[in-house]
């Protein structure tokens with residue numbers, strides 16, 4: 001694949017090198033246009049990589065004086081992007097319809113590499129980067145962008161960042177979330193965790209989030225997908241009702257005293273019934289020191305950790 005700089009030079013054409021680059025790009029685009037496999041619905045991952053690359057070419061600061069070849073090439077890149085987006089759009093729409101019918105689990109889980117498979121081994125679950133699963137989930141959930149600026153966070157509250165989708169699927173699987181459970185995501189942001197858990201399991205899923213704008217977006221998504229088992233409450237996790245929860249998820253929503261206060265409340269809940277706690281990020285180290293919790297399995301950095309109350 002030519003470098004981004006090379007592509008810019010290639011598109012703008014001019015000297016002999018530039019023309020050679022233009023011709024390399026022409027060939028590459030022709031190959032992609034004729035690659036029937038790429039247009040099969042299940043090739044989302046490949047399409048996502050290709051789209052990234054094409055968008056990089058288009059994002060180049062193109063000068064006004066593109067020659068005819070450059071203009072034609074740019075048009076073909078745009079058309080290819082549009083074709084890919086159309087296929088992806090149809091895929092997302094068909095998965096959304098299955099979710100609305102209550103049949104989303106099978107459609108979503110088929111995209112998640114099975115533990116023990118080559119694909120799983122080649123794509124380690126760790127790290128906080130996003131990948132093709134996040135592209136899929138974003139296309140399927142279609143959560144509205146917040147239409148206003150989120151309020152300023154109090155000290156010790158952590159700003160919004162969604163859990164990468166592969167970690168959500170990992171957490172759902174390892175905690176063995178089922179129809180007898182109530183999952184509570186403490187600091188649920190735009191709601192990815194309760195929404196996906198409600199689609200993929202029989203559990204009731206509750207998001208507790210301090211920022212009302214995020215809660216509105218999550219609720220609208222749950223309504224649009226008929227996910228009556230996913231509900232969202234605008235409240236501070238320090239005062240919210242935690243009495244229904246059997247599984248609690250924390251993607252480091254807060255730190256310091258705030259985290260200790262909420263852990264104190266969870267300890268109180270654990271005195272009444274067995275609970276599981278799933279964590280991701282720096283809060284895991286603090287949670288792991290709680291004597292009333294026992295870690296399940298080996299804890300790996302940058303992967304959700306699972307604890308159960310003793």
Ligand SMILES: C[S@@+](CC[C@H](N)C(=O)[O-])C[C@H]1O[C@@H](n2cnc3c(N)ncnc32)[C@H](O)[C@@H]1O
Nearest residue numbers: 157160161162163187188189210236237251253
């Ligand atoms: C790192 S994000 C996690 C988002 C979501 N759990 C996920 O994994 O996709 C932390 C979220 O916690 C929220 N938050 C921070 N302090 C909170 C509190 N005391 N009560 C409720 N939500 C809080 C923030 O507004 C933010 O949306």
